[in-house]
Amino acid sequence: MSDWSRRTSVACRIGTITMGGGAPVVVQSMTNTDTADAIGTAEQVAALARAGSEIVRITVNNRASAAKVAEIRARVEEMHGIDVPLVGDFHYNGHTLLREFPDCADALAKYRINPGNVGRGARHDANFADIVRIAIEFDRPVRIGVNFGSLDPELLDELMDLNARRPDPQSAEIVVREAMIASALSSAEAAEELGLAHDRIVLSCKASRLQEMVGVYQDLAARCDYPLHLGLTEAGMSSKGIVASSAALAVLLQQGIGDTIRASLTPDPGADRTLEVRVCCELLQAMGLRQFRPQVTACPGCGRTTSTVFQELAQQIETHLAARMEVWAAERPSVADLTVAVMGCIVNGPGESRAADIGISLPGTGESPRAPVYIDGEKVRTLDGDHLAEEFIAMVETYVEDHYPRVGSAISAA
Numbered sequence: 001m002s003d004w005s006r007r008t009s010v011a012c013r014i015g016t017i018t019m020g021g022g023a024p025v026v027v028q029s030m031t032n033t034d035t036a037d038a039i040g041t042a043e044q045v046a047a048l049a050r051a052g053s054e055i056v057r058i059t060v061n062n063r064a065s066a067a068k069v070a071e072i073r074a075r076v077e078e079m080h081g082i083d084v085p086l087v088g089d090f091h092y093n094g095h096t097l098l099r100e101f102p103d104c105a106d107a108l109a110k111y112r113i114n115p116g117n118v119g120r121g122a123r124h125d126a127n128f129a130d131i132v133r134i135a136i137e138f139d140r141p142v143r144i145g146v147n148f149g150s151l152d153p154e155l156l157d158e159l160m161d162l163n164a165r166r167p168d169p170q171s172a173e174i175v176v177r178e179a180m181i182a183s184a185l186s187s188a189e190a191a192e193e194l195g196l197a198h199d200r201i202v203l204s205c206k207a208s209r210l211q212e213m214v215g216v217y218q219d220l221a222a223r224c225d226y227p228l229h230l231g232l233t234e235a236g237m238s239s240k241g242i243v244a245s246s247a248a249l250a251v252l253l254q255q256g257i258g259d260t261i262r263a264s265l266t267p268d269p270g271a272d273r274t275l276e277v278r279v280c281c282e283l284l285q286a287m288g289l290r291q292f293r294p295q296v297t298a299c300p301g302c303g304r305t306t307s308t309v310f311q312e313l314a315q316q317i318e319t320h321l322a323a324r325m326e327v328w329a330a331e332r333p334s335v336a337d338l339t340v341a342v343m344g345c346i347v348n349g350p351g352e353s354r355a356a357d358i359g360i361s362l363p364g365t366g367e368s369p370r371a372p373v374y375i376d377g378e379k380v381r382t383l384d385g386d387h388l389a390e391e392f393i394a395m396v397e398t399y400v401e402d403h404y405p406r407v408g409s410a411i412s413a414a
Contacts, residue, residue, distance in 0.1 A: 012202055056085070231264050241266060304365055
């Protein structure tokens with residue numbers, strides 16, 4: 001696993017979750033339901049949490065939504081095994097909603113403020129101060145989230161004017177980047193002056209273009225020690241959004257930048273919202289930063305593997321492990337470190353199978369219709385016939401039973 005000491009030294013507690021201070025990178029997501037629909041929102045929060053989201057943000061944009069936040073919190077808590085902090089996303093009217101609905105302020109684990117959307121002129125400072133004071137009153141952390149698309153226009157105009165008077169003006173892109181960072185840091189400074197503790201502040205500076213997003217976070221990380229929330233905002237749909245988000249996040253995470261991440265994917269119409277969570281979990285696991293569920297190494301297939309047997313078995317194994325992990329996560333959490341190989345021919349099959357905790361090398365085109373199984377590097381059995389999949393899955397279950405004891409079983413046995 002990676003050395004966490006490179007990440008933010010300041011730790012911020014959000015409900016039961018710790019960000020920064022050497023803690024693992026946290027996965028976040030956001031609902032797209034109408035928050036006024038308490039039942040629908042609670043169900044989506046639970047689905048996101050079950051998929052691996054450790055913090056879930058909800059929109060609080062009007063009185064109807066603010067009035068339902070406490071109910072949503074209660075409904076989520078009633079769902080077995082769901083204990084996930086809720087973050088309120090406020091724009092324009094957060095100061096009035098939090099004051100009018102104290103049960104909303106109390107039910108949320110964190111408040112997200114966009115400095116560009118809290119008012120103009122004197123109202124900006126007053127509205128921002130109101131939210132910070134409420135956060136102090138309820139002992140809640142605040143994420144100061146700057147977005148390229150809603151940057152404080154007064155600050156940007158001021159920096160653009162200063163830049164225009166320079167003998168060697170910088171590019172507009174550099175000025176915008178500086179405006180985003182200045183907005184985040186000046187807002188954090190203002191929050192601390194109002195009494196919000198240093199370790200109750202999280203920062204983010206999101207942009208929709210990869211290089212801009214990477215550049216602004218690199219600069220921001222060099223100038224502060226606050227925990228940072230990473231995200232390529234409005235990443236897009238399908239493979240484009242997945243690739244863009246993964247590339248941007250991976251560059252920064254590899255540099256030790258970022259304490260919590262979100263993949264802001266546009267879902268296909270009617271599609272499952274949890275895709276953005278799975279992308280984050282799989283990214284962190286691929287980088288060796290977190291382990292969420294057993295890793296399946298599977299052959300991509302080529303002209304040597306014209307049979308679909310290995311593809312079908314790999315899919316069965318993935319599906320089986322994902323379903324079982326819902327139970328194992330509580331009973332045998334260390335099983336997330338398990339590696340399983342499902343290979344398709346003799347070229348790489350035996351080698352990859354030996355390297356995994358348990359692996360099977362299926363026959364390729366023209367090979368003997370038999371499949372050797374390897375456990376901890378040793379060949380232990382050869383499978384064939386119509387029940388090969390069921391037999392291999394049973395061997396995986398036995399391996400888990402033998403190698404990953406239930407939590408507390410040793411204490412109980414003693």
